[in-house]
Amino acid sequence: MKAYEKLLLENKAWAKEKSEDDPDFFERLVHVQSPEFLWIGCSDSRVPANEITGTNPGEIFVHRNIANMVVHTDLNLLSVLQYAVEVLKVKHIIVCGHYGCGGVKAAFGHHSLGIINKWLRNIKDVYRFHREEIDAIDTEEHKVNRMVELNVQEQVMNLAKTSIIQHAWKHDQRPHLHGWVYDLHDGIIKPVFEMEAGDHIDPIYEFDNL
Numbered sequence: 001m002k003a004y005e006k007l008l009l010e011n012k013a014w015a016k017e018k019s020e021d022d023p024d025f026f027e028r029l030v031h032v033q034s035p036e037f038l039w040i041g042c043s044d045s046r047v048p049a050n051e052i053t054g055t056n057p058g059e060i061f062v063h064r065n066i067a068n069m070v071v072h073t074d075l076n077l078l079s080v081l082q083y084a085v086e087v088l089k090v091k092h093i094i095v096c097g098h099y100g101c102g103g104v105k106a107a108f109g110h111h112s113l114g115i116i117n118k119w120l121r122n123i124k125d126v127y128r129f130h131r132e133e134i135d136a137i138d139t140e141e142h143k144v145n146r147m148v149e150l151n152v153q154e155q156v157m158n159l160a161k162t163s164i165i166q167h168a169w170k171h172d173q174r175p176h177l178h179g180w181v182y183d184l185h186d187g188i189i190k191p192v193f194e195m196e197a198g199d200h201i202d203p204i205y206e207f208d209n210l
């Protein structure tokens with residue numbers, strides 16, 4: 001059997017099991033999705049949003065990219081964000097990084113990697129904001145892991161800088177923003193940062209006409 005054929009076979013088994021456990025499972029989800037959460041995670045294959053949070057189809061709206069970045073010119077991210085906040089009306093947005101992130105590691109490097117240089121630039125900027133703290137850390141591994149935490153924090157703050165979040169905070173007192181880091185060694189998620197409606201953001205990023 002070819003590797004991809006196993007996926008299709010597993011899919012049939014999964015669908016059968018779901019229907020047997022709960023005969024209305026698929027029919028219920030056909031007509032509506034009303035997830036409470038938007039997940040912005042890393043594309044890394046070892047950090048699957050649903051599996052590590054024990055959630056089912058229909059429970060989490062998911063966006064993933066290299067190193068779970070919130071880049072304010074990324075049309076893909078912004079479309080997902082606007083839809084999740086304004087149409088699905090999610091109550092929580094989770095930015096979830098993970099220790100040992102390859103994207104964060106690569107951002108410490110100086111080797112040109114092509115197109116991805118432009119993406120990694122955003123992570124290099126996070127390093128520049130926190131250079132003093134990172135440079136004082138002893139090992140390469142610890143530097144990367146602290147950068148992962150600080151990157152998650154910066155990406156949560158990037159969400160708060162968008163007009164989409166500021167508008168929802170002002171008129172609807174949601175969503176609550178969470179910065180989490182997943183540990184590949186034991187599968188445990190550590191909350192590292194959070195923001196909610198009314199929290200302080202640097203005034204230069206505040207819009208006054210939303």
Ligand code: CO
Nearest residue numbers: 042044101102
């Ligand atoms: Co990663």
